[in-house]
Amino acid sequence: MNHSRGDTQEFSDLNKLAKHFLKGGKGSIGGDPSAAPSKAYIKEVVDELQKGEERECPICLEAYEDAVLTSCAHRLCRECLLASWRSAISGLCPVCRKLVNKQDLITAPTDSRFQIDIEKNWVESSKVSVLLRELENLRDFGAKSIVFSQWTGFLDLLEIPLSRHNFSFVRLDGTLNQQQRERVLCQFAEDNNILILLMSLKAGGVGINLTAATSAFLMDPWWNPAVEEQAVMRIHRIGQTKSVAIKRFIVKVKIPYLMVFIGEQELIVLNFYVGQGTVEERMQIVQARKQRMISGALTDHEVRAARIEELKMLFT
Numbered sequence: 052m053n054h055s056r057g058d059t060q061e062f063s064d065l066n067k068l069a070k071h072f073l074k075g076g077k078g079s080i081g082g083d084p085s086a087a088p089s090k091a092y093i094k095e096v097v098d099e100l101q102k103g104e105e106r107e108c109p110i111c112l113e114a115y116e117d118a119v120l121t122s123c124a125h126r127l128c129r130e131c132l133l134a135s136w137r138s139a140i141s142g143l144c145p146v147c148r149k150l151v152n153k154q155d156l157i158t159a160p161t162d163s164r165f166q167i168d169i170e171k172n173w174v175e176s177s178k179v180s181v182l183l184r185e186l187e188n189l190r191d192f193g194a195k196s197i198v199f200s201q202w203t204g205f206l207d208l209l210e211i212p213l214s215r216h217n218f219s220f221v222r223l224d225g226t227l228n229q230q231q232r233e234r235v236l237c238q239f240a241e242d243n244n245i246l247i248l249l250m251s252l253k254a255g256g257v258g259i260n261l262t263a264a265t266s267a268f269l270m271d272p273w274w275n276p277a278v279e280e281q282a283v284m285r286i287h288r289i290g291q292t293k294s295v296a297i298k299r300f301i302v303k304v305k306i307p308y309l310m311v312f313i314g315e316q317e318l319i320v321l322n323f324y325v326g327q328g329t330v331e332e333r334m335q336i337v338q339a340r341k342q343r344m345i346s347g348a349l350t351d352h353e354v355r356a357a358r359i360e361e362l363k364m365l366f367t
Contacts, residue, residue, distance in 0.1 A: 058330050091366040110135060110145055112227055116203060116253070117225040119156040123149045129156070129225040130253035139229070158226075178300050179212055182249040182268060185298065186218065189266055190246060195239065196266040205270065209249060218246035232259070237264055252282055269299040 108115050117129045125146040133153070136142025141152045145310055174342035182198065189196055203224050213220050219242075221235045232254075239248045240263040248264065264286050269279055279299075287295045 111253075113201075116201070117158075117253070119158055121151045122155045123147050125152065128253070129158075130251070132255070133158075133225075178270065178302065179209065182209075182270070182300070183212055183216060185266075185268065186213075186247065187216070188216070193243065193246070194266060195246050195248070195264045196268065197248045197261060197264045198268045198270060199252050199279075200270040202271065203251050206249045206251065213247065213249075218247055218322055219245045220249055221245055222249040224249075224251040227254075238261075250282075251302065252279070259285055260288070260290065262288060262291040264295075265293045266296045267298070269297070272299070272301060348366055 056306070106115070107113060108118075108128045108131050109125075110127060113128075115126065115128055118126050119129045119132065120126055121132070121144050123144050123146070127145065132142075132145070132151075133139075135145055139153070141150060142253070143149065144151050186196060194228075198206075198209065199207075206222060206224065210220075210222075221238050223232055224233045227235065235248075236259060239245055239261075252269075267283055267286055269283075272279075283297055288298075305339055
């Protein structure tokens with residue numbers, strides 16, 4: 052069974068996608084043909100999609116997760132874009148500052164996430180084994196849990212062992228519209244047979260109530276601890292009458308440990324500078340401090356390699 056979320060997306064034919072952007076005033080912003088992206092830029096975007104090139108979201112600076120294309124042909128994570136808007140139906144493109152309507156967003160075509168039959172080739176990792184053991188213990192008490200991950204691909208994988216162990220679960224990520232999200236949350240809160248909610252970390256931080264759960268599992272560390280805290284606070288908030296347990300899964304290798312250390316130090320620095328200067332000034336101090344910590348944690352060779360990559364990003 053193939054657990055891809057990209058195979059049935061609208062505009063999967065890239066030629067049709069190019070024509071969608073190049074059809075003149077009808078597809079341009081506000082009906083103004085001059086506001087439409089140039090043909091050269093459209094060709095560059097489509098070429099990137101055809102080649103499967105991985106770029107960074109200009110908001111979170113991470114690999115695209117549930118990427119969408121705006122009417123001005125800029126690619127961003129769906130959750131990052133929607134979270135940057137003050138309105139639920141429209142907002143400015145963070146790249147070019149043009150007005151974008153939510154109904155005009157296009158799911159970026161992607162190749163199949165998995166190229167093999169993962170059902171037949173499934174091998175359980177130590178992290179997943181521990182998670183299943185924790186969930187089995189909680190099932191005996193009828194306790195509801197939320198499993199957070201920043202990667203929707205990892206949530207795809209988790210569906211396999213959960214199904215094999217006869218867990219009833221629902222899922223919430225950036226691919227769902229508001230009506231679908233409400234339906235999922237209602238199922239999780241009211242159906243006593245559904246004990247698990249799989250949720251992408253970014254989707255978990257957008258003003259929703261998750262007090263039906265009493266346990267949360269953070270399956271991978273995030274650079275910014277505020278993102279994790281925001282998601283967890285959806286559970287531990289007014290209306291929660293039970294004790295809440297939060298468990299983080301950290302693999303004992305260099306990179307995850309380093310990410311957790313940097314995140315904790317960033318939180319300490321941010322708390323220290325609360326009340327001193329504007330939000331932008333405080334965040335600049337935090338980012339500068341984080342860069343110093345990263346530099347101190349890397350070898351000279353790794354620092355030089357990172358600087359070369361940064362230069363490449365600046366001039367390409």
